[in-house]
Amino acid sequence: MAEIRKYRKLEGISHYPIISNGRTYNPNSHKFLSGSKRTTVFLDDPNGNTNFPYQIQKRKRSEKTPEPNSKLNLEIASNKSINDPFSCPHSRKIDEFEKLSKIGEGTFGMVYKARDKFTGEIVALKMLKPNIINQKKNPTWRREIDILTSCRNPSIVELKEVIFTPNGCDRSIYLVMDFIEKDLHGVMQKRWTPFLESDVKFFMRQLLSGVKYLHDHNILHRDLKPSNILVQDNNTLKICDFGCSRVIGSGPYTQPVVSLWYRAPELLCGSRNYTTAIDMWSLGCIMAELLSKEVLFRGNTEIDQLKKIKEMFRKPAGCNELRKMFPVAGFTGRPTLSRSGFEFLSGLLSCEPRKRLTADAALKHPWFDEALYNHVAPGVFSP
Template identity: 35%
Template sequence: MAQECGFQYEPVAEIGGGAYGTVYKARHVESGQFVALKSVRVQTDQDGLPISTVREVALLKRLEQFDHPNVVKLMDVCATFRTDQETKVTLVFEHVDQDLKTYLEKAPAPGLPPSRICDLMRQLLCGLAFLHSNRVVHRDLKPENILVTSRGQVKLADFGLARIYSCHMALTPVVVTLWYRPPEVLLQSTYATPVDIWSTGCIFAEMFRRKPLFCGDSEVDQLGKIFNVIGLPPEEEWPADVTLLRHNFSPISPRPITDYVPEINDLGAELLLEMLTFDPLRRISALNALEHPYFQEDEVTNG
C-alpha cells in the first residue's frame, strides 16, 4: 500500500457524501493539480491487514496500466492504520467537474440531441466492456457515478470498489437508490456482470426522458414499476433461489417502450429492450451492445 496522504493534498470542496465517507475535491500542495479524494474505512484481520482492500486496490492499479479513456484514473492509494481493527484507506482519483446527472440537467430544452446520446452511450459501454473483460462488476451504476469532462468524454467512476466495501456493509445502514437496480438484485438472487447492463439501460432511457425510468420506493414497488413496463416474466424465467414469489405480482403484459421513451428511434428502442431483459442470461453484453445497429446507424448519419 502507498504512504499516508497526510499533507500532500488540501481539501477544496466537498463533492458528495455517502454511507462510506465523504468525497472531496482537493489540490495537490506542490503541483496544484486537482484530484478527488475518497476515504473508505475497512476492517482488518487478526494481523491488522485489510486483505480484501489490498486485493481490490491491486486490481484497480492493474487496470490503471491500460489507461482506458472511459474509466476514471486511480492516481494514488494511501493507508492510515487507525486501530487494530480498522484501517482508513484514501483513494486519490483524477478530478472531473461534472457527473452525467448534472450534464443532463444543464442541457437546454428539449434535451440532448440523439447523436449526442448515442456518443455518450457508446463511451459508457466501452468503459463497461473494459471493466467486464477484467472481471470487474460495477454494481452501482447511476448518473452520479458517470463523469463527463468538459470535452464530452465519459468516465466511469466508483467502479470495482463494492468488494472493498463488503466487509463494512453489514455494519452500516446503507440507503442506496433503487432506481437502477436490476430484478436479480431486487430479488436477492445471484448476479454478475449483467447487473451493470440493466443499470445502463435505465440510464439510456433517462438520457432521453431527462428523468429516471423506474422510481420505486421499496424493492417490491421497484419490481412492480419494472413489470408495468416490461411485463411480468414467465414462471420459467423466475429465479428459484428467492423468497419473493412470482404470484405476489399481478400478471401484466409488456407495454411498448416508446410509450415511456417516445423520443428514442426504432434501433435505440430495440437495444434498450435488450438491456432491460428480465433474465440476466438473456440480457445483451456490453461487447455485443457496441455491435448493435443503433451505433452503426449513427456512424452513417454523422459520416
C-alpha cells in the same frame, strides 16, 4: 524519459502502485524530482534495510506496462508478515495536499477537491470511512484499490496514488484521483431538455467500452448510475466509484447491491447468482434517463421497484409501455427514439438476464451504425 514502473505487494493487494505524475522520487533526499513524464514510484526503505517487507518487481526502461490479465489476480501476497499497511513507512503524507472543498459523500467515503502542494495539481481525494477501513473479512477498500490499480481504460477513472495515514486509532486511507468536477447526474439536473438520440449514442458507446473492459477482466461494477459517471469538459465520460465492485468467482456475492432505481429484476428477487447482466440493466436505465431526463423506475422499496418494472413490461403488452415513452415520431411531446435505438434499449432492459445484451453484443448493435456517434455538438452539456 522512458516510462519506468515498479510495484509493491501488500497482503490482499497485488500490483499496488504509488503514482506521481511528472516527478521522480529520490529515496535519499525524500524529494520528488522533475523530468519524468509519468513515473510510478516504489517506496524504497530510506534506511536501506534489506528486510523491508515490500516485494519489488523492476523492468527495463524499454519494457511497456503490461495490460491486466484476462482474470485479475487478487490473491493474498505470500509475505504474511505484512498484516497492517499502516505500520509500513510511506514517503507522502496527507498534509502534502490542501483540501479545498468537499464535493461529495457516499456509502464508502467522502470526496474532496484538493491541491497537491508540490505540483499545484488539482486532484480528487476520496477518504474512506472508518467502518470500511476496519472491516476484518474481505475489506472492500482493498478490493477497490486492487481493481482500480489493475484497470487501464479511457472510460474508467484512474487511481493516481494511495495514502495511508496512521493516527493511532484514527487511521485513514485516501485515494488520490484525477479531479473531474461534473458527474452525469448533476449535468442532467442542470439541463432544461433531454439529450438528443445522437448525443445519447455517443455517451452509451463510451460507457459500453468501459463496462466491456470490466467484464472482459471479470469485474462486476455493481453500482452503475449517473452520479457514478464523471463528465469531462471535452464531453468524455469516466466510470468511477468501485466500492461495490467484485471480481467474478471471488466468493459468494452479497445482497443488496446496486442503487435501487438501477437494480436489475433478478437482484430485486433476491438472487445471489447474478452475472454481468446486472450492469447491463443499469446501463439500460441510464440510457432511458438520458433520453427522457426522468428516472425510468422510481421505486420507494424493493417491492415497489419490482412492481414498477412489471407494470412496464406486463404481458401481453410486452414493450409497448416503453415504446410509448420513446415514440419514433416527434408529434407526441415525448423524446423520440429510432426503431433500432428502441431495439437496443429493449435488449438492455430484458427482464431475463440470459436474453439481456452483453457489452460486446451491445457495441456491435446496428444502432451505432445508423449515424455518427463520434461527435457531440459544442455545448451539449450546457443547460
